[in-house]
Amino acid sequence: MTTRSVTPDAVRLLSFEDESRLFMRLRATLAWETVRSMLTDARLRLTLVVVLSGLFWAALYGLFLEGFSFLDALHAEVISLLFNAFFSSLMVMLVFSTGILVYSGMYCSTEARLLLTLPVRAETIHAHKFREAMWFSSWGFVLLGSPMLTAYGVVRHAEWPYFVLLLPFMISFVIIPASVGSICCMALVAWMTRLRMHALTIGVTIAAVAAIWLGWTMFSQTNVDAMSAAWFERTFARLAVTEQKLFPSWWLSSGLIEAARTDRGGGIAGQALFESLTFLALLVANALALQLLAGWLARVAYRKGFSQLSGEMPSRRQRRLRWFDQALGHAGFATGRPLRLLLVKDLRLFRRDISQWSQFVIFFGLLGLYFVNLRAFNYNNSYASMIGYLNLAVVGLILSTFTTRFVYPMISLEGRRFWILGLLPVHRDQIVWSKFLFSFVGGLLPCCLLVLLSDSMLGLPWRLIAQHEVCCLMLCMGLSGIAVGLGARMPDLRESSPSKISSGFGGTLSLVISSLFIMSVVVVAAVPTHLFLISNTMGSGVVAPNGILAWAGGPWGATAGVILVVILGLTATFVPLVLGLRAFRRLEV
């Protein structure tokens, strides 16, 4: 009966090189299939991504070109400080972002569960997931860093070795903090399984306190005008703290500055190039050493850590805000109760989904930090007004990313649970309205507070603050209407992943319409005010003696602007909502 051999000849354990090649092939196939399916199924999204990235890159390049030309002429010695500040902040961010991505990829994904049951080395799995995490955490650096460093090379008239060395410098630098993040993640999970969240919280708190301290010391007590020579001197003196010779950020900035040097005749400076290559060698050596350490740690700690994490008891249900849920559920008339109960359900899901509220807190927190620091600059009136409108646009754009990423998929996800809701005495309209209210009320308070903070710091008059708050109200309403309405009009009932739903055609369309809506609101509100301020400061005849521009820049122009904003806001709210409600009533699940 038992004819099989215990050690079959048909199979063998792969060498490390074979395993690496196999995973490289896997990544290449997955990447190609992703691009291919985007080319066939999501052309709009792909085109938008490419075009917007190109525009973003070009805009940044132009900005950095201007900035470096200015600094090169006036404050050439501060480039090193600027690079050090930029790269050291990036280094800290890369440590945390890669650590978190490695954690989700190596310990929480179904792919990791599959790979751990196959005859593959733990260090190979780590290398595979590390590359994925490093790519996701560092593409922002490439998008932001490449125009900056290219512009620097152009301004400094650097020779070709500088441009050739850019990529090796960037890659070897990124590997260092990414490896540190990965090593910290594996060590925390394996040896501090229960305390990993505490350790992460302490780390994030230290980094946040350091960032706030740095921001505060740079911008506080600066009574001199922004962009003046004295302001630069004080600011850069405070940035000197980031210039540490043991930091890879210093090796990178020094290496790049040396590579950009030219000799007196404008040719390649041999000595400087040698220095630059020495810094590159230092970066590469450290990156490789850290990769070896990470590989060794994966071998001894990955399977152990995965096992320990899987063996954790689920956390106890949070009941601290139960009173609030009950109060909300039972407040008001009985007819509105189903809608309120749906709201309570969504609120609970939001509170218990750390990925949602943590991003909300981080983005709005950073924005708040920036607004608080606005006080440090002295602006004239029209400049402050312009910054106020730009800040309003930024608040709207950040809100639109949340409404697209988290609110747009809500109806699709609800559709999958229709077997629950369909049996309850809830009208379909109430489901749609509950999502709208959830998004509108949830976004309104933080956005209005942020706009108030920005305007107060800029010292804007109360009339302008009131106008901005009306715009903010309309933005919150409109963005919620667009996300919920389109979500109900184009639900994707087969997909269970909210990120995939939001990245589909409907989600992309929602993001594009939201962006256009924000721009329309800000332009409509800002143009009359700007014309009015110019007329006030430079005389009424400057803009145009008569005609539409003169009227727009007059006292009625601002009022008309606000009325237009309200009309735009109500249109953006109710048109998609009505379309969505009609479609959702007819939806067959």
Next chain:
Amino acid sequence: MIEFDHVTRTYGPKTAVSDLTLAIPRGELFALLGPNGAGKTTTIRMLVGLLHPSRGAVRVCGHDLVKDPRAAHLHMGYVPDEPCLYDKLTGREFLWFIADMFGMPRRLATSRIDREIEHFELGEFADDLAESYSLGMKQRLVFAASLLHDPDVLVLDEPMVGLDPRSVRIVKDLLSARTREGMTVFMSTHTLAMAEEMADRVGIMVRGQLRFLGTIAELREQMSLESTTLEHLYLEVTSSRSRES
């Protein structure tokens, strides 16, 4: 082929599996039964190396799952309760990935992939991306992948979930044929009819302890119930534990 040697696994203060000692020889189909929370999934996860025992050792073909997991995995195939595939790979590409992972020679891999595609009737959709598959199609593909390298030990966690009756028949016939050839099958299931029809021995776990281990005939004998179904016997075993506690 499979050995659990005084294996205990705890989750904080809770003991999920307590002092499990079990040996399953070559060519046996073993079914692990038990109510929800009995410790079946923990046992399976220790057997495939996803969880390490708090005490004791698990061995497959003599290889310790903690000390030498790769050598143990070389002899194993695993079908989890939730099939995991790469959405952006076709069924055939996924099978090639698994074949390559086991270091199978090119020609042999080609013939085995064709064999499993035919066995599990995957031909129609083998070249479609896995993201378009239904649950049953995914489950069939995972079965095919787990059998590609002719493993000595096949571990199945709720194997029939999502399969249509025809696929269930295919799987049952394959398991019977493979166990006759010497493959050992360790299966966790709630489908008592399948265990009754196919298992050489059953184990019934209750609250982390193996309450019964033997053939269904032995279970009948132990329970002093001459002619009754496995469902009746199972309920007797699991409820007697409840009465004791």
